[in-house]
Amino acid sequence: MTAPLYDSLQRFADSDPLRLHMPGHKGRMDGLFRDTASIDFTELPPTGNLYTGEGPIADAEALFARAGGARDALFFTCGATQGIYTMLAAAVGRDGTLILDRGCHRSVYHGMALLDITPVYLQPPLLPGLGLPAPVSGESLEQALAEHPEASAVFLTSPSYYGVITDLRPLAEICRRHGVFLLVDQAHGAHFPFAGLPTAVEEGADLAVVSAHKTLPALGSSSILYVGHRAPWDRLRLKSLAQIFATTSPSYPILASIDLARASLEGTEDYRNAAALTLEFRDRIRRETPFRPMAEDDGISLDPCRLTVDTAAGGLSGTEADRLLREKNIYVEMADPTYLVAIITCRDTRADLERFLAALKALPAGTPLRHEDALPPAPVVRQRIRTAVFGHGEPAVLAEAAGRISAQFVAPYPPGIPVIAPGEEITEKHIAYLKNKSYNVSGKVSVIPQARKKEDLP
Template identity: 35%
Template sequence: MNRLRKPLFDALIRRLDRNPLSFHVPGHKNGRLFHAEPASPIEGDDIFATYKTWFEMIMRLDVTELSDTDDLHQPEGIIAEAQQLAAECFGAEETYFLVNGSTAGNLSMLLAACGPGDLVIMQRNVHKSVLNGLRLAGARAVFVMPELEPRTGQMTVPRLDTLAEALKRYPDAKAVFLSSPNYYGAAVDLRPYAEAAHMHRIPLLVDEAHGAHYGFHPAFPTNAMQAGADVVVQSAHKTLPALTMGAMLHVQGSRLDRGLLKKALSAVQSSSPSYPIMASLDIARAMVDRYGESLFRDGLEAAKIFREWISGQDSALEVVEADGGSGYKQDPLRVVLRDGSGTVPGYTLQRELESRGCWPELADERHVVLLFGAFTTPADVERLIQACASIVQDCRIPERNESKEKDREPDRNRTVWYSDDEAISLPVSFQFHMKTRQKVKTVVLHQATGYESAETIIPYPPGIPLVYEGERITPAIVERLDTLSRHRARCQGASDPTLRTINVFDRSVSSGS
């Protein structure tokens, strides 16, 4: 099979060359609406002209399932060929295109792996879509708490021995679910984790949303497929040149029923999939096949230039890297920046960068994460450097030799909200409906310790729940939520966007009273 072909995209272009007349959905008719005149022109902004400027070309690719465009849910032609080419490129036996993002992949592999009442051994810091997968499946999770990367203090995958202990305690588990890399670009070799799961004859499922580029350059960490994982989800749109919501699900081996997986994909994905998104996945894969390592050359060089500038200037601004000596590997395209003196919080750095036209991927109390894409240019880096130099001056960031050494240590208390004796949780159930055994009341955050949360609060990004519905609120959780409140962090699921109050289950009143 010719790896440089783009079967799906090329077929759409050939179709346009035939100037087809559309008597089918979608309503824009291959973008022909732009050639029509409104029946009753209205003075003012020319909506048609504005619409045409931005959408005409993409709409010409926006078709539906026709006899020559194949069907994502029963691929036999160009989509089947495009998916097979992707499987060969990413080292999988089968690859499925996802038009609803990695969320669709996470939901599908959990629905295929487990059913009502089944157990999944899962790291605690997973994306919210994973919890929805448990809800849809009716399954339960045994949470294994993440390990802290020693240099940054950020959460990563659990310790291998902790996972092994969880597998020993719960031999009836149907799968192991991990998320790697983390949002800060720290990854580990997942080979021993795959081996641990396989020793118990269960699959390793991996949410590798942020690692679609892994394995395609020596500077990148190994990807989960190379490490032996059974099912892997990647958000191609995050680090490869694909449209937003474009993702892929890769499968190898026989530990997961692929028939069930296909049924799950058909259930959670739109029955009217976006052809522009699928075509962008086809093009992104073809670019990786065509250019290989050189596709990422400019982005890697840009990140290197920025790192070198930071290390060479006198202020306390610093780049924080995962500790390679501890078995971690840092994604070189993700640069984690912070004020080492602790003077300027990460959220403030984010706002200062945005005010200067540089928009980071995310921020927390201490850090901002800068994602250098494959196509970041020297001009982009120069603009970022100018912005950082301006921030140093305007925010009065001290010189490096004036910073207190203790402020450079990882601030573990900012990321941990559990104790060492909670490394492996009891089975936890997730439901879409509130518990019926208790009524809900609103309490002031600082009075919430000891209650069970009646809401799931998710700082976004990165979309990892801080507290689950039904989880007991600890002093550490209260402190963490208070910190997020003071920094005006965006959270999903919170009834009070300011986080000054929280809904809890009223332990003194039953629903039947």
């Protein structure tokens, strides 16, 4: 097992250096932090420098790039969010235009606000019967590209939170033909190379970010930016952009945990075993409970390590199932009115899944609950996202806010697509859609203050 960064930090700690520098704990912390503190260094010759890209960090990044079939890989300590901002800064820049799937994570909207990017949304179709977004179609992408020749990049998310995988190859081909970059948020797919699945850059993306901490045995906030073979940016350009969006004191334990995760997984069957276990328990949940696990026979390509269970099919909302599971000290990744989403990794055991199954079996069941499959009404953009996000907001009751401009996201799960994003008008249609989704419309939202007339001013 070769882990250049982790090994180098450990060797340096073992050499008993006199640490007259940051961090202030000097490698001596109490309790559970004792071991971690010993490798929590700052930039020194034996530790390397993340943003100048040298030393053992660069060696560890090169090994990760090889694992993910990328030309290069950059480690980050501020989550996939840092990678998303970096991708947008590199491929779109300030004031550019981006074509993106409407269901992308809020960090993409935040990145667009920071860079004042103009969005062109691709509204994904719904998967019939599942109420979840389907992958974006090639036709809708072609159409958006034809209508917006000013766009410089396309941004897609795969896999989704629920585990739905988009076949990126044909979409990458379309982007290439139109001369635009393909950026992919593969935050939930960091384990793909270790489970035998292609990374987004292997499918033709120019840049793709993965959250190591979501599905690999790596510390919280760790992420990796993969650079595709044809991408025009060199690593120093990407690193110089990346550091704008992060701390100047990146955490060495976080960086080393990415290195150690790869080293401990390469050449093992750990994720293939996790996938086999997931498949087995999907089958058992289907046979032994009234609930319905999502499976490839739903006509979708699915992350083999995601256990998404439709509890509404057994008469119990995902949110209520989650509440009851928590009483048994069981915590899933996400719950919504229809689904429970459990992330399975190489660190879950058969006993863990038996415990989950036993708890599911003990949940009360009833008549299937069904939600109407409908896409949110089209967005009515009134302000640039940047203006809305960084402007002022005031509270208003959502049900009474028709005609007002939202200063926040309103995005019920499922499908997690923002019904209203910052800068968009709240219309009666949006309110009716949200009500139908059992969203609490009597709650408050933040809206842009209306321009007051001179005579109203105190």
